[in-house]
Amino acid sequence: MKRITYRLLAGTGIGLLLLTACADEKTQDSEQEQQEVSVDEANDNAVTSSLLKLDSEIFSLPSPVQTAMLLKKNEIPYSEELLNSTANIEKYLNQFQKALNMGVYGADLAYLSNFNNAQLKLDYFKVVEDLATDLNVRNAIDQQLIDRFASNIDNQDSLYNLNAALFQTADRYLKDNKDDELAALILAGGWVEALHLSLDPAANIQELRVRIGEQGNAARSLVSLLGKSEDAQTLELASKLAALASEFKALDRDYEYVKPITDATERVTYLNSKSNIQMTDEQLEAIKTQVGEIRAFIIQ
Template identity: 45%
Template sequence: MASPIKRNFLSALAVGTLVFSLASCSETSSDQDGAEVLTDSIPQIKENGDGGLSGSVIKYKGEIFSIPSPIQTALLIRQSKIPYNEALLNPSSNYKGYVNQFQKAMNMGVYGADLAYLSNFDNTSMSIEYFTLVERLADDLGIKNNINPTIISRFHENSEIRDSLYVLNAELYREVNQYLKDNERNEAASLILAGGWIEALHIALDVAKSNEDIRKRIGEQRSALTSLVALLSKYDDPQVNQVRKGLTDVLRIFDSMVYSYAYEAPITDEDEKTTYFNCKSSVEVTDAHVEQIRTKLSEIRTIIIS
């Protein structure tokens, strides 16, 4: 057994070596280890760059993902002027059945997307009810105390102002995303994103029957879905695997759609700090595609909200 003096010396030596290693990392280009030491929630070096900017490319454990916001879909639905349909929502009574992290995180995303949909209509009591569910799930997941309390108070003060609801909903989810990543709870962060995306697609599919813009927007989700499947494949959990397998089937339906893309040079207005993207893209989404996605997504959603 080592003596106390020897133990202290070993501790000091280990700390000294580590500090020296970190200092070296920050001053040389040999920084892969440094990135790994710093924190798991920060992206790590995966491979060398193969184009674009010169230098090594880092990705968040393989990728940094961007999943479209459910609010953006809700705003498109608002433009369609299609009447409110309460049957599309995950009933608030389901909340009490959510006991594990998978259910709580996924449904925090689901209720957030429902809240975005509700914000399209002047239904203050329902909006407050769904915001309260989001708050409760945040509390259950141990996040609520780390959310800026002014977001919650502003929501209650502005619950009748539609545009404020979108902004506050988005701010809340960004804070949650940041907190979970800071605390290396990437799985919960990913499940919230997945739940929100799935619910937004579920709502959009209903509206797609009578709206060509929404139908096109659904077809344009292929890249996001690809990211989502990759994101969920990082987690080995039976329920997550079920959802990922279902989404992989949905991705096959997207892959059968016809896509086209043509580059055109963008135009920049320097004074306005604005660039206009002029590329042309299209996607053909048939009734059969919508129906196939709806059937498959319904199975996935049942796993999540039941």
């Protein structure tokens, strides 16, 4: 069995394109046999190149919408000063800044979904849309989705869904167009902002403190991914994230496997393993300091 850990469709050259063109159900005729020669060669090329390319990795980051939902659950009051001002959009001139801050504003928008301020939500949606336009992903976003945002401005659940749908569309479009690094930067911006939004209340709310402590894998994934970039700004960001990742690594975490229980009729499995994470006030403060520095670097 050949394992292709973190190998993705995108960015692997002509050979892989041939492979994709050939890929289909198992009902192919003799022409396929000739094509499969190219398939094998292409796949070898893909595997080789994917070891070097940022755009060939699959990684997963927690959604800012999930953080917003957790803040809502804990009835965290609104605090406008936590947001990145929409006026800052003028500062973002290059793709690196635009992508990161599209993620930042998207996380702010998810946060705003918890509160009743229609105009502010529209303002943040507008900056997300503007940055999407600058990053050439706006055309991929269905106009109906844009329209639904305005018509559901007071519907919290719909806004969560629309926010997620918008960013999934951007993620997909950028990956289709071999811009995986931009896709990763959008996710990174959203992840940092979601952390920032939850750090203040985490001082007094255990559930939030634990959730923050559980972000270590996400930090390490980002460092690993962005650290392979050839762009100096991205590498600087990766370096800052590495310092944050080391703070997460210092946390005490226990994990105990418990056999899952599956209900096949309902198509559901209960994952019952136990985990626990301990974070002192000093460790929380250290993480907060690192996140503050990274966020300042992003929104400056």
